[in-house]
Amino acid sequence: MPEGYLPILFLLAIAIAFPVIALIVARLLRPSIPNPAKLEAYECGIEAEGSSRGRFTVRFYIVAILFVIFDVETIFLFPWAVRYKQLGWFGVAEVTLFLSILIAGYIWARKKGALDWV
Amino acid sequence: MTFETLLPYLMAAIFAMAFPLVTGYLVLVERKILADFQARLGPMRVGPHGLLQPIADALKLILKEDTVPKDADKFLFYLAPLLSVVTAFGSFAVIPISATLRIADLNIGLLLISALAAVGVFGIILGGWSSNSNYSLLGALRGAAQLISYEVALGLSLVTVVMLSGTLSMQGIVEAQFNQRIWFLFGNYGLMLLSFFIFLIAAVAEVNRAPFDLPEAESEIVAGYHTEYSGFRWALYMLAEYTNIFIICAVAATVFFGGWLRPFANIEWLAYPMDAIFPAALLFLSAWGCARMKLFPFTALLGISGLVFLIPAVATALSAPFWFFLKVSAVFYVLIWFRASWPRLRYDQLMDLGWKRLIPLALGALLANAIIGML
Amino acid sequence: MTNHLETSEMLLNMGPQHPSTHGVLRLVLKLDGERVKAVECVIGYLHRGVEKIGENRTYMQFAPYVDRMDYISAVSNGLGYCLAVEQLIGAEAPPRAQIVRVLFAELNRIASHLLWLGTSALDLGAMTALFYTMREREEVLKIFENYCGARLTTHAFRIGGLQYELHDTFEAETRAFSEMFKKRLDEYEKLLTKNPIWVERLKGVGILTAEECKSYAVSGPMLRAAGVNWDLRKAQPYSGYEQFDFEIPVLHGADSYDRYRIRIEEMRQSLRIIDQALERIPSGAIMAKVPKVLKPAPGEVYVSIEAPKGELGYYIVSDGSLHPYRLRVRPPSFVNLASLEKMAVGALVADVVAIIGTIDIVLGEVDR
Numbered sequence: 001m002p003e004g005y006l007p008i009l010f011l012l013a014i015a016i017a018f019p020v021i022a023l024i025v026a027r028l029l030r031p032s033i034p035n036p037a038k039l040e041a042y043e044c045g046i047e048a049e050g051s052s053r054g055r056f057t058v059r060f061y062i063v064a065i066l067f068v069i070f071d072v073e074t075i076f077l078f079p080w081a082v083r084y085k086q087l088g089w090f091g092v093a094e095v096t097l098f099l100s101i102l103i104a105g106y107i108w109a110r111k112k113g114a115l116d117w118v
Numbered sequence: 119m120t121f122e123t124l125l126p127y128l129m130a131a132i133f134a135m136a137f138p139l140v141t142g143y144l145v146l147v148e149r150k151i152l153a154d155f156q157a158r159l160g161p162m163r164v165g166p167h168g169l170l171q172p173i174a175d176a177l178k179l180i181l182k183e184d185t186v187p188k189d190a191d192k193f194l195f196y197l198a199p200l201l202s203v204v205t206a207f208g209s210f211a212v213i214p215i216s217a218t219l220r221i222a223d224l225n226i227g228l229l230l231i232s233a234l235a236a237v238g239v240f241g242i243i244l245g246g247w248s249s250n251s252n253y254s255l256l257g258a259l260r261g262a263a264q265l266i267s268y269e270v271a272l273g274l275s276l277v278t279v280v281m282l283s284g285t286l287s288m289q290g291i292v293e294a295q296f297n298q299r300i301w302f303l304f305g306n307y308g309l310m311l312l313s314f315f316i317f318l319i320a321a322v323a324e325v326n327r328a329p330f331d332l333p334e335a336e337s338e339i340v341a342g343y344h345t346e347y348s349g350f351r352w353a354l355y356m357l358a359e360y361t362n363i364f365i366i367c368a369v370a371a372t373v374f375f376g377g378w379l380r381p382f383a384n385i386e387w388l389a390y391p392m393d394a395i396f397p398a399a400l401l402f403l404s405a406w407g408c409a410r411m412k413l414f415p416f417t418a419l420l421g422i423s424g425l426v427f428l429i430p431a432v433a434t435a436l437s438a439p440f441w442f443f444l445k446v447s448a449v450f451y452v453l454i455w456f457r458a459s460w461p462r463l464r465y466d467q468l469m470d471l472g473w474k475r476l477i478p479l480a481l482g483a484l485l486a487n488a489i490i491g492m493l
Numbered sequence: 494m495t496n497h498l499e500t501s502e503m504l505l506n507m508g509p510q511h512p513s514t515h516g517v518l519r520l521v522l523k524l525d526g527e528r529v530k531a532v533e534c535v536i537g538y539l540h541r542g543v544e545k546i547g548e549n550r551t552y553m554q555f556a557p558y559v560d561r562m563d564y565i566s567a568v569s570n571g572l573g574y575c576l577a578v579e580q581l582i583g584a585e586a587p588p589r590a591q592i593v594r595v596l597f598a599e600l601n602r603i604a605s606h607l608l609w610l611g612t613s614a615l616d617l618g619a620m621t622a623l624f625y626t627m628r629e630r631e632e633v634l635k636i637f638e639n640y641c642g643a644r645l646t647t648h649a650f651r652i653g654g655l656q657y658e659l660h661d662t663f664e665a666e667t668r669a670f671s672e673m674f675k676k677r678l679d680e681y682e683k684l685l686t687k688n689p690i691w692v693e694r695l696k697g698v699g700i701l702t703a704e705e706c707k708s709y710a711v712s713g714p715m716l717r718a719a720g721v722n723w724d725l726r727k728a729q730p731y732s733g734y735e736q737f738d739f740e741i742p743v744l745h746g747a748d749s750y751d752r753y754r755i756r757i758e759e760m761r762q763s764l765r766i767i768d769q770a771l772e773r774i775p776s777g778a779i780m781a782k783v784p785k786v787l788k789p790a791p792g793e794v795y796v797s798i799e800a801p802k803g804e805l806g807y808y809i810v811s812d813g814s815l816h817p818y819r820l821r822v823r824p825p826s827f828v829n830l831a832s833l834e835k836m837a838v839g840a841l842v843a844d845v846v847a848i849i850g851t852i853d854i855v856l857g858e859v860d861r
Contacts, residue, residue, distance in 0.1 A: 081281045465841055
């Protein structure tokens with residue numbers, strides 16, 4: 001039922017319009033007196049020591065990859081969950097198999113220390 | 119065009135217009151409740167008992183200068199808060215306030231909410247990165263890692279709900295709870311309590327609330343990802359944050375506490391007594407207000423509306439939204455309670471909790487529910 | 494996991510305008526992710542030259558200035574200074590004044606520890622504790638206010654004793670506070686001591702062993718949390734502390750958690766001292782015979798007391814003139830802060846906050 005989505009689009013349109021209009025109104029009302037010190041990035045009142053455009057630690061990429069794996073797995077589970085009653089024990093067995101592969105991977109990653117933080 | 123077809127659009131319009139104000143009052147309620155925990159009064163100056171505080175705050179934020187750091191990535195800096203707000207608002211579309219009061223009843227309702235929540239993470243990452251400030255960057259990194267880590271546990275706990283309901287539609291989930299004569303919180307012989315526990319923890323982490331408020335931990339990284347935001351742009355972040363809190367409370371209320379259903383929804387003769395609780399509560403509040411607060415126009419209004427709502431037809435009509443909002447408020451109260459009681463976790467502890475405890479627990483709960491549900 | 498990609502370290506300025514550096518301490522952190530690689534501590538943002546001022550004021554004129562160093566425990570600062578000058582001129586406060594000084598010093602210890610507890614809990618995100626501790630600290634400050642009119646920088650003592658007689662309601666107020674505070678202390682413990690997140694945030698964080706403590710000359714609760722039984726109130730009693738029956742809490746964890754528990758227990762012991770002192774305030778004079786114009790004979794003294802934060806010492810050299818020839822303060826926060834680098838390297842950003850919190854610094858005293 002695609003027409004069911006129309007109100008959502010309508011809501012999203014308002015949701016975009018509201019902040020944009022508010023920002024425009026704010027722009028008309030608020031003062032704008034920038035000066036060099038004001039435009040500095042906040043670093044506790046001191047000029048920044050380093051740039052924040054560097055490369056940061058690789059840990060974050062590992063989390064991202066792990067997340068992709070697990071999130072995709074969750075998405076796979078949803079269709080099964082919807083048909084859970086109809087699929088019966090067969091479905092449960094399948095999902096157990098599916099999850100056990102995943103859990104094996106999880107245990108491996110854990111043993112490897114991918115889940116250890118710093 | 120009939121009223122039924124127009125209703126969703128009307129709801130959407132009302133919601134999008136009213137919610138900025140509602141979030142303002144959510145903040146006020148939070149401040150008041152926190153104040154109560156902390157032996158103080160909270161906002162008292164603007165309006166009676168601080169009731170006009172949110173309006174004053176909004177005006178102040180509109181009139182406040184809005185600075186953009188000079189090395190910021192301007193496009194992303196402008197885009198990020200919008201992204202947060204739009205995704206937060208979008209989730210509301212599938213939340214049913216009653217059987218008819220809703221914007222859309224999608225057969226992928228629950229999925230839409232998690233999808234939009236996942237997109238919402240970008241608001242935090244982009245906002246933090248584009249500011250070109252070290253504190254913002256740290257906040258963004260923390261936010262990204264935290265939100266995606268807990269999303270997995272959140273999703274897994276929702277899967278167990280779907281197993282019980284057999285549908286992803288939020289309406290369908292509530293109806294399933296009506297048909298099965300049980301709130302899913304107590305489903306599967308109480309095993310769903312475990313799922314709810316996982317959901318609650320993951321949900322608190324998803325909306326950056328204490329004790330998981332690391333992305334904006336003010337005592338460590340000043341204000342985290344929104345350190346550089348000021349004025350109305352900052353207000354948009356707050357708006358998104360409190361909308362997300364509302365959404366997550368509403369999801370909890372809908373999928374675990376039977377949504378708009380009154381307690382004992384299947385027992386017919388309890389209908390009017392249960393429906394009358396709302397007006398009775400209003401009358402009580404009015405009496406209490408008259409005795410304690412001396413806000414006569416306000417309390418009189420409460421009392422009169424309480425009397426009007428006692429009329430059976432009106433009471434029945436208001437029953438569903440009342441129970442829905444009561445449940446949402448209860449979950450919201452619990453979140454504030456967390457904030458008042460607990461220190462903040464450290465970053466590595468947070469990740470350990472997510473990946474090493476919550477995800478295995480969620481997987482276990484899923485399998486256990488799958489097996490128990492079949493018996 | 495091996496780290497193949499080059500990642501750049503981030504230089505982060507923490508302070509002087511930062512919510513949890515307790516004033517204007519500035520730390521330059523070198524970070525790898527959130528892990529601290531190096532710490533550079535920059536101080537001096539609140540430097541007022543207190544010691545130099547001391548050399549340009551008469552002995553009596555300088556007394557109020559010492560309150561402005563560790564302004565959280567102004568009474569202790571005053572006590573140390575008065576004791577030092579009294580030793581220099583060879584006077585001693587009468588017994589009544591001594592007991593009253595102990596009373597105020599212990600009340601001040603409670604106030605100082607309360608502020609510490611509230612703020613360092615807030616640093617860790619436990620915001621509620623702050624309001625509770627502030628509520629109780631208020632009662633202490635009210636007692637101070639009723640006694641001398643000031644709440645924070647009290648200047649409660651004078652060289653040679655006390656300026657004012659105790660106010661009439663002092664005993665009742667202090668007794669009421671002591672009764673109330675015993676229960677409130679248990680309440681704080683209920684809120685924090687066994688709170689799993691609180692324990693996890695503090696246990697094993699910022700370990701400074703007894704040996705390291707000694708080599709850094711760390712004193713106060715930090716030292717006692719590392720298992721060293723050293724408290725000047727017992728080790729070299731002053732102002733009549735030898736008359737009281739109290740214990741020095743000692744723990745062996747040497748971490749932030751034990752520092753927290755030490756301070757909680759110290760508040761209990763302070764209450765014990767207060768209760769005993771209230772029973773035995775002698776009557777008599779409150780001021781020793783001290784000349785109107787102080788001109789000590791040439792010489793030098795070093796007098797130290799157990800301030801809430803550790804050993805607070807005054808080293809005064811007199812050349813026989815109206816002003817001290819040299820006045821030097823040994824500030825506990827400053828000395829304790831030196832150990833920050835030792836504790837913080839290798840920790841996470843969030844731990845740095847916890848460590849600064851449990852060192853318990855006041856920048857007014859660090860910078861002077």
